[in-house]
Amino acid sequence: MTARYWRGFALPGVAWLCLFVVVPAYAVLAMAMGRVNLLLVPIPAWSPATWNPGWVSKAFSGALPGGEYWPAVRNTLVYVTASLGLCFAIGYPVAYYVARHAKRTKTLLVVLLVIPFWVSYLLRMLAWIGLLSTDGYVNKLLIDIGIAHPPNWLNGNAYSVILALVYGYIPYFILPVFAGLDRIDRSQIEAARDLGATPFQAFMRVTLPLSRPSILAGAALVVLPMFGDYYTNDLISASPRTNMLGNEINLFVQGGPEKNLGAALVLVLMAILLVLMIYYVVQTARDARRFA
Amino acid sequence: MSRLRAKLRNPWGKPRFLVAVTWAYVAWALLPVLVAMLFSFNDGRSRSVWQGFSIRWWWGDPNQSIFHDPQYTSALVHSLELAALDMLIAVPLGVLLALGLARWRGRGSGAANGLMLVPLVTPEIVMAVSLLLVFTQLAVVPFSLVHLGTGAQVIGQVTFSLSYVVVIVRSRLASIGPEYEEAARDLGATSLAALRLVLLPLLLPAILASMLIVFALSIDDFVVTQYMSSNASTTTIPMFLYANARGGTTTPALNALASILVVTTLIGVGIAYLLYTVLTRQTAPGGASALRELSGLEATA
Numbered sequence: 155m156t157a158r159y160w161r162g163f164a165l166p167g168v169a170w171l172c173l174f175v176v177v178p179a180y181a182v183l184a185m186a187m188g189r190v191n192l193l194l195v196p197i198p199a200w201s202p203a204t205w206n207p208g209w210v211s212k213a214f215s216g217a218l219p220g221g222e223y224w225p226a227v228r229n230t231l232v233y234v235t236a237s238l239g240l241c242f243a244i245g246y247p248v249a250y251y252v253a254r255h256a257k258r259t260k261t262l263l264v265v266l267l268v269i270p271f272w273v274s275y276l277l278r279m280l281a282w283i284g285l286l287s288t289d290g291y292v293n294k295l296l297i298d299i300g301i302a303h304p305p306n307w308l309n310g311n312a313y314s315v316i317l318a319l320v321y322g323y324i325p326y327f328i329l330p331v332f333a334g335l336d337r338i339d340r341s342q343i344e345a346a347r348d349l350g351a352t353p354f355q356a357f358m359r360v361t362l363p364l365s366r367p368s369i370l371a372g373a374a375l376v377v378l379p380m381f382g383d384y385y386t387n388d389l390i391s392a393s394p395r396t397n398m399l400g401n402e403i404n405l406f407v408q409g410g411p412e413k414n415l416g417a418a419l420v421l422v423l424m425a426i427l428l429v430l431m432i433y434y435v436v437q438t439a440r441d442a443r444r445f446a
Numbered sequence: 447m448s449r450l451r452a453k454l455r456n457p458w459g460k461p462r463f464l465v466a467v468t469w470a471y472v473a474w475a476l477l478p479v480l481v482a483m484l485f486s487f488n489d490g491r492s493r494s495v496w497q498g499f500s501i502r503w504w505w506g507d508p509n510q511s512i513f514h515d516p517q518y519t520s521a522l523v524h525s526l527e528l529a530a531l532d533m534l535i536a537v538p539l540g541v542l543l544a545l546g547l548a549r550w551r552g553r554g555s556g557a558a559n560g561l562m563l564v565p566l567v568t569p570e571i572v573m574a575v576s577l578l579l580v581f582t583q584l585a586v587v588p589f590s591l592v593h594l595g596t597g598a599q600v601i602g603q604v605t606f607s608l609s610y611v612v613v614i615v616r617s618r619l620a621s622i623g624p625e626y627e628e629a630a631r632d633l634g635a636t637s638l639a640a641l642r643l644v645l646l647p648l649l650l651p652a653i654l655a656s657m658l659i660v661f662a663l664s665i666d667d668f669v670v671t672q673y674m675s676s677n678a679s680t681t682t683i684p685m686f687l688y689a690n691a692r693g694g695t696t697t698p699a700l701n702a703l704a705s706i707l708v709v710t711t712l713i714g715v716g717i718a719y720l721l722y723t724v725l726t727r728q729t730a731p732g733g734a735s736a737l738r739e740l741s742g743l744e745a746t747a
Contacts, residue, residue: 164546178576251464277704281482382569
């Protein structure tokens with residue numbers, strides 16, 4: 155079987171990806187390096203010879219502390235870090251229990267963990283909008299337990315946004331961590347116990363290090379979409395106070411005429427993600443060497 | 447104290463704390479969704495205060511129920527339309543790509559493999575912005591032929607669904623192994639005949655499963671679909687939910703629409719899972735492995 159034969163199979167798909175992933179990515183760069191004409195219509199610069207770095211430098215300097223877009227960048231970093239922390243704090247024990255201890259209920263629990271994965275993200279936000287609205291069940295409960303003036307959850311409340319992000323993305327964290335923990339050979343933990351480790355030591359020195367690759371995978375799966383999220387904020391907060399980077403991009407690209415700036419902010423987002431991805435690849439390679 | 451010590455000594459005992467956390471999580475994850483679905487049966491106009499049971503938002507109300515209000519029906523129809531088109535294009539393209547990438551060694555194959563993963567690791571807004579810019583700014587064939595609306599929406603959805611099809615089909619290819627095909631070749635089949643008569647039937651479960659997964663991905667998608675939309679006629683269910691979720695004037699019909707979305711998706715994924723488990727029983731025993739292959743976890747984790 156010749157290589158050319160199989161390459162022929164891949165060709166249409168690769169052509170599709172070149173047309174609709176690679177060329178569009180260049181379009182973002184061209185727009186970020188572009189200009190506006192006299193009518194303020196944004197014009198992309200397709201040839202590198204005509205590139206204008208003005209928007210890109212505006213976006214990158216604005217994204218630094220003190221800059222115009224720093225509040226959005228800071229919100230993004232704070233919300234994503236807090237959400238990731240909560241995903242770990244809630245998700246790891248759940249994945250651990252289902253993988254290691256649930257016996258008769260294991261299949262049922264796996265199904266229950268998978269369901270939110272396939273329930274529309276928008277519906278899950280809609281559900282919280284109902285619960286958190288001023289006359290919703292959450293505030294009713296707070297009034298019942300004696301809090302006379304419960305907060306307005308749906309108007310620029312950072313806690314609501316973080317709660318919604320965790321609620322939205324935690325299934326993507328739990329499933330890979332569960333899969334990783336489920337694959338750990340039980341005899342390795344028993345060996346640690348036989349050699350005198352307490353259960354806590356066995357967990358810290360065997361289970362946790364062995365589940366590190368899947369924790370990293372789960373973290374990557376929740377962090378990547380969270381960095382580009384704008385709709386959670388729009389739905390749960392709808393206030394510029396809690397704007398994230400995705401909201402700024404959405405605003406400039408879809409809303410106003412400053413598409414060049416929107417495209418330049420996409421480059422800022424990709425630069426942040428590139429740093430995180432390099433960290434991920436380095437860590438994964440290190441784990442692969444260690445466990446090889 | 448002695449009980450605690452006994453517990454520490456025997457870690458295989460019942461971990462009450464973990465049980466509580468797990469079931470509390472399951473309740474937290476699912477109850478709000480159930481409550482939202484229940485509110486589609488609310489008798490009043492509120493989506494947060496229960497006013498008694500009725501089916502008026504599903505059928506009873508002659509103007510405002512989802513099957514009578516053209517806004518809702520058109521969003522529903524357009525969502526299904528896009529899902530069907532996405533499925534018809536992404537699945538054949540993805541199966542071919544998976545076969546090609548799994549077998550093709552040599553110059554370019556590494557780059558093609560990397561390229562296939564890009565849509566999986568890029569935030570959706572980046573894909574959406576880049577596709578929007580290329581369709582609205584680049585006056586070169588083929589991009590100039592595509593206009594925002596159904597055409598652009600289908601292209602956008604196919605672009606991100608493709609990678610999922612490849613991941614599912616490739617993990618199935620890996621679990622089939624090369625033996626069946628080699629045996630067919632040894633018995634005199636041409637490579638094309640071996641592919642058609644041996645490999646394709648073995649791949650059928652993965653193909654069916656990826657069809658239903660693509661259907662679910664398409665019907666749930668919001669960001670790309672919204673960026674690629676043109677006007678009200680290309681509104682999908684998730685776009686309609688986004689635009690109206692905070693509005694004080696929208697009725698529980700919105701919850702009914704969302705419930706349809708969820709039930710459709712879950713039925714699709716459920717059928718995919720059952721088909722996959724039943725059809726692959728001979729070659730790969732166990733439901734858990736099917737689940738893992740299906741969700742592409744072997745590939746990501």
